Amino acid sequence: MNAANCCRGHRWWSPPRAPSASDSPSPARRSGTRSSWWATANWNRRCGSYSGRTGCGWRSWTGPAPRGGWQAARLARLRELLGGLPDAYWPDQYNNPDNTSGYASLAAELAAQLDHLDVLVCSVGTGGHSAGIIGPLRRHWPALRLIGVDSTGSTIFGQPARPRLMRGLGSSIHPRNVAYDAFDEVHWLGPAEAVDGCRRLARGSFVSGGWSTGAVARVAAWAARVHSGAVVATVFPDGPHRYLGTVYDDDFTTAHGVDPDAAATRPVQIPHPCAAEATGWARCTRVTDPLETAPGGTS
Numbered sequence: 001m002n003a004a005n006c007c008r009g010h011r012w013w014s015p016p017r018a019p020s021a022s023d024s025p026s027p028a029r030r031s032g033t034r035s036s037w038w039a040t041a042n043w044n045r046r047c048g049s050y051s052g053r054t055g056c057g058w059r060s061w062t063g064p065a066p067r068g069g070w071q072a073a074r075l076a077r078l079r080e081l082l083g084g085l086p087d088a089y090w091p092d093q094y095n096n097p098d099n100t101s102g103y104a105s106l107a108a109e110l111a112a113q114l115d116h117l118d119v120l121v122c123s124v125g126t127g128g129h130s131a132g133i134i135g136p137l138r139r140h141w142p143a144l145r146l147i148g149v150d151s152t153g154s155t156i157f158g159q160p161a162r163p164r165l166m167r168g169l170g171s172s173i174h175p176r177n178v179a180y181d182a183f184d185e186v187h188w189l190g191p192a193e194a195v196d197g198c199r200r201l202a203r204g205s206f207v208s209g210g211w212s213t214g215a216v217a218r219v220a221a222w223a224a225r226v227h228s229g230a231v232v233a234t235v236f237p238d239g240p241h242r243y244l245g246t247v248y249d250d251d252f253t254t255a256h257g258v259d260p261d262a263a264a265t266r267p268v269q270i271p272h273p274c275a276a277e278a279t280g281w282a283r284c285t286r287v288t289d290p291l292e293t294a295p296g297g298t299s
């Protein structure tokens with residue numbers, strides 16, 4: 001894990017990304033079978049190029065599911081494939097408790113290296129790392145506040161599903177690894193805030209990253225301003241290398257109507273996730289599990 005001091009003496013934590021499929025030969029390659037990749041239409045060109053160079057097969061499909069969007073469509077197809085492959089294994093990062101428990105070592109590392117912690121800021125996609133580190137850290141610091149950072153247009157914390165430009169944080173489903181009870185507040189940010197956060201980090205320090213890093217950096221800096229004197233830590237899920245053609249590319253941001261100069265500098269407060277749609281940086285101190293919210297949105 002790399003740590004850098006910035007944000008008025010607060011620490012940014014930048015762990016290496018979790019192991020990915022590309023770190024070791026795929027089961028298909030180990031067993032000598034030909035692997036297949038599945039891609040949504042917007043990945044067709046890149047996947048076509050990948051398969052042309054690697055000999056890996058690929059398939060695509062074109063439509064989002066009526067409920068749950070592209071993510072639900074991908075998962076439906078995945079389940080279909082799994083049904084026909086008796087020996088197949090899907091780690092299921094959304095619901096598998098091993099995702100959460102895999103972060104015990106990160107929690108231990110943070111606890112060992114920090115004298116004290118008041119606020120922890122985590123992006124939320126599957127919910128894995130926030131759920132995995134908050135429990136052990138609260139055993140050290142019971143009053144520790146947890147701030148979740150989600151994308152506008154994400155359903156995780158009860159907002160309506162919309163097309164999302166950012167990757168990593170956010171979802172169009174409701175992963176069961178999200179520890180709703182553990183969060184004190186949630187922030188939704190748009191791409192402009194995330195791009196602005198990434199570029200500020202790149203300009204002002206030796207560490208930066210992608211969408212989720214930019215977003216948590218903005219929220220952590222905000223938290224450090226609002227909670228004067230508090231020790232604020234955040235997790236940068238990855239580095240900038242995968243985002244050179246998006247977050248750091250003016251042609252990309254302009255083409256997608258993202259103007260980092262117009263990024264909000266503070267959140268708008270909403271009383272309940274169902275009370276208003278967050279179209280830019282918004283904040284809510286009422287965190288509920290949308291699947292447990294009573295009809296009428298009163299829980």
Ligand SMILES: Cc1ncc(COP(=O)(O)O)c(C=O)c1O
Pocket residue numbers: 123124125126127128129130167168169210212213237238
């Ligand atoms: C780049 C990036 N950002 C944010 C997240 C969200 O983290 P989590 O899934 O632990 O909630 C992930 C998770 O895979 C990620 O890869």
